[in-house]
Amino acid sequence: MDLGDCYRLLGLRSGASFADIKSSYRRLAQQYHPDINPNDIRAKDKFIALTEAYKVLLTVVPSEEIAQPLINSSPSRRDATQPTRSEKVPTSTVTAEKPPKPKPPKAAKPPNLVEIEQRLKWKTYEQLQRFLKERRFPQAIALVEALAARLPTDTEVRQWQAIAYQIWGRALLTENQLLKARIYLKKALKTDPNNKALSIEVQRDFQKLEQLD
Incomplete structure (x- = not known):
């Protein structure tokens, strides 16, 4: 992947800034x-x-805090204090100043994956809420299971997953799909077994299920 392809993938023109x-x-x-x-x-x-294009560009485009010192120390900018050829300056009283050394470029930093994942987590939660409100239960389950696979240690995501299972289980109860309802209610308990409030509600759902059998 060359630089031109990297810029095009990100929807940018060649030479775009780091920001x-x-x-x-x-x-x-x-x-x-x-x-x-x-x-x-x-x-x-x-x-x-x-992601590949972004990583490539990070290796060749300096960040703003790196680029500014390099611009200021560019040899093409003439020092205002440097005498012109027409000016006569006693050589005994003037010492040549060494130009400042440009700072070495810092190693390119990878994108903040934690920040990206947190944003995706809450965007996924918003989408999950819409699916459940619209009773699009298969889509809701697929979405929350994908998020749980990506963030397996996140307790909030585990709670969302268990609640989604319970909501679908209740919906199946009202549709008299008792076997399928039992499966998803059990999944709710297994997914978040330490959630006492959820456990009490699911047990009530099981009681309703027993009455319908």
Whole structure:
């Protein structure tokens, strides 16, 4: 992947600033992230390509705090205190000042993956809420399971997953799909076994289920 391809993938012109590259990558990464687009192979490939392009550009485009000192110390800028040829300056009273050495470029920093994952987590939560409100239960379950696979140690995500299972189990109860309802209610208990409030509610759901059997 050459530099031209990297800029085009991020929707930028060649020579874009570090800030523009960073901003464009964050925006596109959120748009094409696999958690936001589950089972979308094209989105996944796009996300991988964007990340590779971003990493390449980070190795050749200095950040703003690096670029500024390099510009200020450029040899093309003439020192205002340097005498012209027409000025006669006693050589005994003038010493040549060495130009400041440019700072070595810092190692390119990778994108803040923790920050990106947190943003994706809460965007996924918002989407999950919409799916549940619209009773699009299969989509809600697929979405929260994908997020749980990505963040397996996140207690909040585990709670969302258990609640989604319970909500679908209750919906199946009202539709008299008792076997399927039992499966998802059991999943709710297994996913978040330490949630006492959830456990009490699920036990009540099981009682209703027993009455319908």
